[in-house]
Amino acid sequence: QTVVTQEPSLTVSPGGTVTLTCASSTGAVTSAYYPNWFQQKPGQAPRALIYSTFNKHSWTPARFSGSLLGGKAALTLSGVQPEDEAEYYCLLYYGGPQLFVFGTGTKVTVL
């Protein structure tokens, strides 16, 4: 079974920068996995932030950016705001029987 792993938790100061990563148990993550990133706050549905590695939705704040980093998908938050405190999930597309796999999630604390 494919597993997609993220850092369990990260802490960042307001105004700071933090990078979250998303690794696949099958090997290096490439653009062919169309990495997506989602933000989820307590009691709310996930909100899409990034699609196809680095593309932003129309509602995605400019301080969020996606990339590939060392064989993983990455989400960088620059100039972090208090309202960015949330759980973040990546999603990878495998195209086969296991069409999509979500990551394990990263809890970002702004402190």
Place this chain on the structure above:
Amino acid sequence: QITLKESGPTLVKPTQTLTLTCTFSGFSLSTSGVGVGWIRQPPGKALEWLALIYWDDDKRYRPSLKSRLTITKDTSKNQVVLTMTNMDPVDTATYYCAHDSSEYPGFDFWGQGTLVTVSS
């Protein structure tokens, strides 16, 4: 404006079959490339992709749950239905439906989710 909303029972007994309906607006499931997926989230745990149905009635399922899941669509009603048989307490979760864009794999618009508890 794309919106989706899940509906169904909030409580089911073990061994029963769960039927959830996703009613959507702002897009058509007859448009080439478009899909609607189901995702669940057990309390305090991560998201899990369950199933997806595309505009051409292509259906995909999470392999570990494939024998228990059925996804169907009613294009005229703008609805997608997910059934899960033989429910177990470990299936207690918030169930979401979401729109899969025709432009790229992934989910851009989500429903608010519905909490389903499995208990006798």
